[in-house]
Amino acid sequence: MLSLNNWRTRQALIAYGLLLPAIAYFATYFFYPIVVELWASFYRGAPLIGEARFAGFDNYVQAITDERVRRALWITLVYAVGTTACTLVVALGLAAILAGPVRANNMIRAIIFFPYIISFVIVALMWKSLLDPYTGILNSILFMFGLEGQNWLGTPQTALPTMIAITVWKDVGYAMLIYVAAIQGVPQTLYEAASLDGATRRQAFFSITLPLLAPTTLFLAVISMISHLQDLSAPYLLTNGGPANATRLFSLHVYEAAFVELNIGYASALSFLMFIVILAITFIQFRFLGRKVSYA
């Protein structure tokens, strides 16, 4: 018995030893930063790197009462929700087709998926050149059809929708693949039973496939919202927040407060607010969509 205990202790010690790099890594790069950020958010000035004084909740009060911050939060919500909703609808439509028998199925999937794995730097470059008001091809094509061109990314009314469309273009292939996998995982017998009961294919899709896809939709919605609520690449690379701050997302606001103005305390409070917003939205999604998840 003693030897077994010895062996257990030995194995536990070895396990801790093997885990040491992971403990160091996650402590340094995940837990320490969050704690430090929370601490810094209660200071005015440049805590950690320079002069700062304790200011309680001043930074948070300033953030919440600042009109520009509220506007940035609102634009970010529109951007994240718009992108997520459009991506999921388009992806589901394409997946519904591609889960069935279609010629060149694998090639079509690969082509539509490909934009997902390239850098946003390229995405921005391609679309900015396509949409360039003077040399871009989109306006030239519109002109050929007698339509008026637009400065798509340079007009306050069209900039945010254009940014959403470009992000959807990049993201849609991933959501599509995940949906295809999920649709193909729905048991055949359910469709057979429905068809015996005289259900049309459309009825089968809306009353069998769609409800069974709820967990997939939840998964895709959560990861899309988390990544686009904090998206800095799209506004930084496409518009730099312009025109007239129409695409000034929250992330860009934080980035400038921290790395341009070096207002570390205030920027930390802004980041922490975003963290709370992300947690809250994720929680709401689980409550709202999670209830529809059935495990048939």
Next chain:
Amino acid sequence: MSAALYHRSLLESIVIYTVLGVAVLLAIFPFLYMLSLSLQSDADLFSGVPVIIPSQLQFSNYIDIWERAPFARFVLNSFIIAGGITALHLIFDPLIGYVFAKMQFPGKGAMFAAVLSTLMLPFFIRMIPLYILTAEMGWLNTYQGLIMPFAMSAYGIFLMRQFILPIPDELIEAARIDGAGELRIFFTVILPQIRPALATLGLLTFVFQFNEFLWPLIVVSTTEMRPITTGLTLFNQEFFTAWNLTATGGVLLFLPSFVLFLFTQRYFIRSVMMSGMK
């Protein structure tokens, strides 16, 4: 849906293939346009009419660009950074995954939960303290500063654990009885069993790290340490550049991902479909 239940009318087929055709065209066209731009002369670019096929292929753009900025160095940096991160993931993610899958020790559940909880701490939220930490370590403008914050991932550890769990315990017990240590078991028994999963992890990690933009934007201020993502972006901001040369740089950035995808496409897609299912 099974073929037996599938009776498509001609009209439905037309609609379906039209939708797919438009989707494929939309997905491809920006790339073709970038390729075309990258070969255009200034005369084509500013001619006032859309040019899709350049009047003459100006391959000299691809030579010019190397002279304007150290793109060779940018590409090399990208490979070192993405390659370094991928190598660390391939060592640590399965090792930590193995410890959580097959070893017994007090506090295992809590520690695994702590690892998974880091999925809820997005990078952007940690960005400011991470920058200061990196600066204090003297790691700004260094490879280690660019690599270390991404050395492991909770997602990778979770994925590896899922693949190691089904490996029969008898295999591990037999090796233990033969006197093999845990590390030896990991390398000779576990790793060979999860080769396909390792390939998936390596491929996904490399491709996504190759695209990383935000972190190098923050921690790199010298030209020679830039990876190609920020190198290209700042090159465009610092020197006003016409779209044709910008597109040439874009093609350079795009090529590694494209070639990798071309050769691993079926496998890549299967990996993504599999990794998304929980």
